[in-house]
Amino acid sequence: MASPSKDLLPGRGDIYSALQAGPSGSARRPAEKSPTVLSEAALKFAEESVDVDTAISTVVISGFARVIEFLLIALSGLAIQLVYVYPNEGFPAIYPIAILCGATLSVMGFQSIDIYSPHALRTIVRQNSKLLVAWVGVFALMALIAFFLKMGDSFSRVWLALWFSIGLAILLAFRVGLAMLVRHWTRTGRLERRAVVVGGGEPAAQLIRALEASNDTDIRICGVFDDRSDDRSPAVIAGYPKLGNIDQLVEFARRTRIDLLIVSLPISAEQRVLSLMEKLWVLPVDIRMSAHTNKLRFRPRSYSYIGDVPFIDVFDRPITDWDYVVKWVFDRFLGLLLLIAALPVMALVAIAIKLDSRGPVLFRQKRYGFNNELIEVFKFRSMYVDQCDATAAKLVTRGDPRVTRVGRFIRKTSLDELPQLFNVMRGELSLVGPRPHALQAKAADQLYDSVVVSYFARHRVKPGITGWAQINGWRGETDTPEKIQRRVECDLYYIENWSVLFDLYILAMTPIALLRKKEHAY
Template identity: 40%
Template sequence: MYGELTAAPKRTNGHIRFTSNVLRSLGIANDLACFVFAYLLAVAAYDLTIGYYYDARLHRTGAIILCINYFLIRMSRGGYSGFKGQGEDVGGSSLADFLLAAALTSLVILQLQMMPEFSRGIGLYFIGFSMTAIFLSRIVFRKFIWALMDKGVVGQRVAIYAESPKAAEKVASLLELERLPHLKIIGFSDDRRRTQGKEISLPYLGGFEALLQLARAGSLDQVILALPSIQQERLDHIAEALSAASIDLCVLPRETMELKPGYRIGFLGGLPVFAIWQQPIRDIDGVMKELLDRSLALLAVIVFAPLLVLTSLAIRLESRGPVLFRQKRFGFNNNEISVLKFRSMYTDRQDASGAARTQKNDPRITRVGRLIRRTSIDELPQLFNVLRGDMSLVGPRPHATMMRVGDKYYFDAVKGYTARHRVKPGITGLAQVRGLRGEIATTERALKRVEYDIYYIENWSPLLDVRILIETVLKLAWDRNAY
């Protein structure tokens, strides 16, 4: 089917080629060189500026311990495994790891009661020079790696064996999103391609026989099989034929090409799985968010107690009916919750289902209601929702169960809408501080709001919550979209 194997021709490589795995070793060597250089420079600077006697052997031992701590921390966090030449880490995480290693080393020295014998001058010089060297070397290291990649010393020449030109182009676009400059796609191969058809950016290498010849000639380092509907027998045959050449062979699963870009590959024991969704805020993160919510909500209730009382009196004096308005909305895990608000509408005109959208100059809204909606005071009773665990301070805003966008319900109009309920709803959220507050009359705005909600869920951190709370105070107090 694929032709008979012939004697392998002589390799055409003019030099030794390395894969990106060598960057890990180069990264470690780079940091080690930074520490040696920093220590020598610290000793020289100390001798020139201070010049007091110090125990050289003791200080060398301290520097070695600090370096060992640093490398252990970096390796445990995968600090070197991510080197692909992108240059995203210009020292930020490395500097944080170094400071942690320095703190641990100081604790060891204190525990051994040896701090009086150490020179603070050399220590400060060493830490300062090391951090400077780590930061600057990242820039030089990145340029060095790019030069090696340009010369072909580091990198892999990749061919895509796909079931169609369209599939090959899809794989190429996915690889481009990953930003892996060490991969050089030389083209694609497709046995079923009979005519030129629609032009794509990738060069056509020919059928499988041509691909095999390139591999055995040493003009190829890796083949990616993008054959979603391939039969096991055919896959075995392709793997056996390509085993005659010294190349990497990998299969791109169908899920990689068809699932959303945000999936992750995880392991259940030793079994690889595609993690499409994961619990977004779990373990210690969940405890931290609960503590932040409950403590800040309790503090806010105490601070705003006079305002809560005055608002209640104003509502009661202006119109008949209860002070609070309760509405069923979607909460955590898509379960219904009863959300509290100060009543801002006349009792006989309000809509508990949420089907009727609030509009500008809505006649259902009272004079007090217009003021408290404009200033977001009507949302303050939701602090009690936070205290009883129904809501969070920050999260996707809870929507009424019958809320509509155009002529459709929200959950029918926006694909992936229910994914926003994987965390507790919030009094404020990322979408609200990005201008998507108030009436959502179009599907486009509804989709954008959900996109912000999903982004918040997948990128949550305590600092993000604090930032959104601050932006809420600064931007939403007199938001023109609130009515």
């Protein structure tokens, strides 16, 4: 596949082009910025302890609950058949068929009475009483089907009674344990979405009151951010403090976990909304625009809802819910296999480095990871120990005297990257993703984020050992602005089009790309 052209870049159609160009519609490069200072209130909130870096998805929890309950029902029925029926009747196939039908009808019944919702999973008495009703209904339906099919005598009544009672006891025990676990996760913040309201004044106050009036939401509002002065946007809005302006919001989201940005501006404020999106879309968060006060109404399917409040989806955080689980399993399982397979090669490289020059075998370098977090990436040392460049302030060029003889070979073949499999197992890197860049990496003597407007948008996902940019030839030296521009374009295309098959394709093409494009790596 060829690298994407600019009209194939990710985003939402024309809004992406607009964000690239800026609110004025003319292409530009960012000016040098001084570090953003947070307000005292924002700093205090950002320093609050958060149990984990990312929230646990309620979609995944309810999905696992369905799978576990299906297995509990099926296994309990099968176990009772083996203990009670098998000694006398052997293993009639009609029992497993009935067990699978019963487990399927049960999960469908539980779904129909809405006991997989986040609110239901937190309760004990209410969800268990509804579960009991559904369980009785399922067995009554199965008995009715057996009666009409004249198959009632084919089943042991004792087996049916035992399956009903033991299966119910197991389900109730599981639900109690799950409710206690969900309550714990709720208390520690793992099951809440930490939200920020963007835009102040009365529209923000109406939005907050509407969210608070909704019966079942997983939202915790952290505060309000608005560029306007206090006379138009007061310091406290519906009981929540204004924590700063939009530039400070970006820094705030880098320091603490934010899952959702809620824009309270009207759709008609097009230029202001576009100006906000230009700054905010680089963050790994969901961005929703409030629609509950808009006079312009769309079809119901055009909205998403938080509680009873309608929103328009602007941007989604990439690789979430089940996609996150799939990629996590993919990285750990395949990463372990690749690490085991690479150990002999890594041992030979380590010996060669030791014989070639003094110093440690491994080189640690701080790089930007997910959401601009600093991570320490492992590499085989390819430079003389007294000339290693920990921040990559100076690009490695052809014939660079800092690079050792072994270093030239392992850099051209990318063998120096193999220790990053340890970063994958530690959860800091993915196998496939945008390559992590060093802190002072430059293109034509300019920092990357000074060259590319959308540079930080590539940090919305976890970085990887290889990526779409690398197999399309954009690896190695970035001595011109175009090279880093094209690399970022490929990274953004990957983020918007991620799939397991895409990852497998990139992994399969990486060795071919390394052989084809050696001239770019020094």
